[in-house]
Amino acid sequence: MIRPPWALLAELTHACPLHCPYCSNPLRLVRKPAELGTADWTRVLDEAGELGVVQAHLSGGEPLLRPDLAEIVAAADGSGIYTQLVTSGVGLTAARLDELATAGLRSVQLSVQDATAASSDRIAGRVAFDGKRRAAETVRASGLPFGLNVVLHRLNLDRLDEIIRLAVDWGADRVELANTQFHGWALRNLGALMPTRDQLDAARATVLAWQERLGGGAPELIWVLPDWADGVAKPCMGGWGSTSITVAPDGTALPCPSASVIDGLDAPNVRDHPLRRIWEESAAFARYRGTDWMPEPCRSCPAKEADFGGCRCQAFALTGDAARTDPACRLSPDHHLVQAERPAGPLVYRKP
């Protein structure tokens, strides 16, 4: 029996006011006319609740650009699904947040790119930092649980201490210190974003020092491992088709937000099939589920139930074959592909 998913990542739109060079959206972005409508999302969330989804991350792009966001939140809440808004903060006024909270929004995760306005705006590719600070105040005032998300890389790791200080000052309950995952846009920006060993060593020490200082008090610091540098495959999505389902703005259903890059995946669309059928019966979700698909060295590895062979999208991006062991793993025959330190390169911003 296939166990039901816990979570839904709803990419409501790929439109975004920011242009971060590590954006997790695919290189080929979905345009507005192709987006699902309100009724589609309402149906998808209803089906998700029936299937067993209990959490939805309302993300993008920038989900606040959807004028029907409150209706989508209400649809999730009506299905018993706990919602988290994942936002750049641009456009998050007190009135808008109040509208969303009234509709049933349960928590907010805000992105920030760096500790200073100049550097944060440089990475975001537009002036946004002051708006983010105001958005943080708005979230704090609402009393909703408040998470910060900071993607870490060569250009901001040296300011990690100030970044954590900012999270404390802004009153975050939780901070994701997310080392860049090198797919899609970030892979295109490898030279500009790949940190040095010294940067990562110093950053680890900084996090430990802060954890000691905070003594279990807020904010909770979550260090997302730099898988390339550590030589350890990340347990991507808790396993393919295991815990989470992503629905892209055009209705494409994916086992992972990056999976649209995998050639021949033939991802199903929520416009064509009910979510249950997609989860339980589609070839795309079955493809790397469990351990039967694994090659060596995964097949005989004691960690195979812990890391699920790592990231399929990364294996595809680096080797051209999504069924190979994730090259991030030091046991992978392709590990040399991720080992080299990279010379600094230019920033390529996400467009549009």
Next chain:
Amino acid sequence: MNADERAPAQDQAGRGAEPVDHAGRADAWRPRLRRGIMLRWDAVRESDILLMPERVVMLNPQAGQILRLCDGERTAAEIAGVLAERFPGAPVGTEVPAFLERVRDQGWLG
């Protein structure tokens, strides 16, 4: 994102918890789930669950029953009293307050 079914003990303890005054004020404590934490019945998995940002906790039936009584109106002692009536002979007098304090230490009850 992280939806898991690991035991609460694996989650970070102590966040947001206020010190308990064991001598006096604890008696007047009227526990309720903190803002942003949702308790619901999961009909698919046939279990009570706690939902919070980036986390799902599956509750055993006893834990679910206790937390459903945490409405901000009843004191901890009154909650134990309700359960003592429901389950005569069960050691609720000691176990319920200890459980509530553990959940408060997780930062989930205020």
